[in-house]
Amino acid sequence: MQLDETDRRILRALQRNSKRTSTEIAAEIGLSQTPYLRRVRRLEEGGAIDRYVAILNPAALGLGMTIFTRIWLTGQDGRSVDAFAAAVRKMPEVVECHLMAGDCDFLLRVVVADIASYRHFQAHHLTRLPGVQSVKTEIPMQQIKASTEIPV
Amino acid sequence: MQLDETDRRILRALQRNSKRTSTEIAAEIGLSQTPYLRRVRRLEEGGAIDRYVAILNPAALGLGMTIFTRIWLTGQDGRSVDAFAAAVRKMPEVVECHLMAGDCDFLLRVVVADIASYRHFQAHHLTRLPGVQSVKTEIPMQQIKASTEIPV
DNA sequence: AGTGAAAATTGGGCTGC
DNA sequence: GCAGCCCAATTTTCACT
Numbered sequence: 350m351q352l353d354e355t356d357r358r359i360l361r362a363l364q365r366n367s368k369r370t371s372t373e374i375a376a377e378i379g380l381s382q383t384p385y386l387r388r389v390r391r392l393e394e395g396g397a398i399d400r401y402v403a404i405l406n407p408a409a410l411g412l413g414m415t416i417f418t419r420i421w422l423t424g425q426d427g428r429s430v431d432a433f434a435a436a437v438r439k440m441p442e443v444v445e446c447h448l449m450a451g452d453c454d455f456l457l458r459v460v461v462a463d464i465a466s467y468r469h470f471q472a473h474h475l476t477r478l479p480g481v482q483s484v485k486t487e488i489p490m491q492q493i494k495a496s497t498e499i500p501v
Numbered sequence: 502m503q504l505d506e507t508d509r510r511i512l513r514a515l516q517r518n519s520k521r522t523s524t525e526i527a528a529e530i531g532l533s534q535t536p537y538l539r540r541v542r543r544l545e546e547g548g549a550i551d552r553y554v555a556i557l558n559p560a561a562l563g564l565g566m567t568i569f570t571r572i573w574l575t576g577q578d579g580r581s582v583d584a585f586a587a588a589v590r591k592m593p594e595v596v597e598c599h600l601m602a603g604d605c606d607f608l609l610r611v612v613v614a615d616i617a618s619y620r621h622f623q624a625h626h627l628t629r630l631p632g633v634q635s636v637k638t639e640i641p642m643q644q645i646k647a648s649t650e651i652p653v
Numbered sequence: 654a655g656t657g658a659a660a661a662t663t664g665g666g667c668t669g670c
Numbered sequence: 671g672c673a674g675c676c677c678a679a680t681t682t683t684c685a686c687t
Contacts (some may be wrong), residue, residue: 383681386680
């Protein structure tokens, strides 16, 4: 998909705030509504824009704690990895999961209310998944940055 | 902020898709538009809903690579940490940054086009920040899950 | 032919009952 | 919860490059 600087300006604006009116964003980037909306449509249909969502405030909802969890499986074959991936995708507490190169483990970002709920989640859900050999947790002291914007 | 199950249903729906009409979401959770919109307003003003954004598709935009970078500073005093935090917040490639407990380093999630751009970013931007002692990168082989939804 | 502006129609969000 | 108003979004048509 080919993008010019105007397309990127649109994407940057919508990444920051998708609730502004099209008139307003169009004016800001020096376009009128029609060509602006044509471009937005094209970006949506071309897959550049995946979806529109509400971003919640975890702290305000009592979900102030993020934990990074590293998991090693007993086997690294495709079936074990796929089974683990499928299980993790169903867990709402697991917000992110990456299969890492090198050590060949998983890195998870887990969102919970507090340490106690994390302990329960790890003991009763995470370690009970098929093929989990060992689990190591890393705890952030402070969230420095948490953006949903990518550098387009 | 006190939430009942209806509020949580609203939050879950808006986290998944914020572009559906209020009539549609209201009907799904068994409410009519007016009380639904009253609740949404309350959730916005109470800070439970932080913002509405477009989520882009990194792969479709040629930003298919996520890198985790771990950074140690020469000093862990407040001034060093704050200076580093401020610098990192200005870098669009750094999507997430956490000050970690224990080893007392930073964990960054960096979004780039490919390894070459990451090498450039690390050599010319990251390692030139004040107080950076050492940098270690971890590379995901596969994105298993990447959600913007928290478990309300 | 492709892009931008203007106008008209539709339909959702909001405010009175 | 319902009805009407208002405004934004969309679509069509027109003008320009």
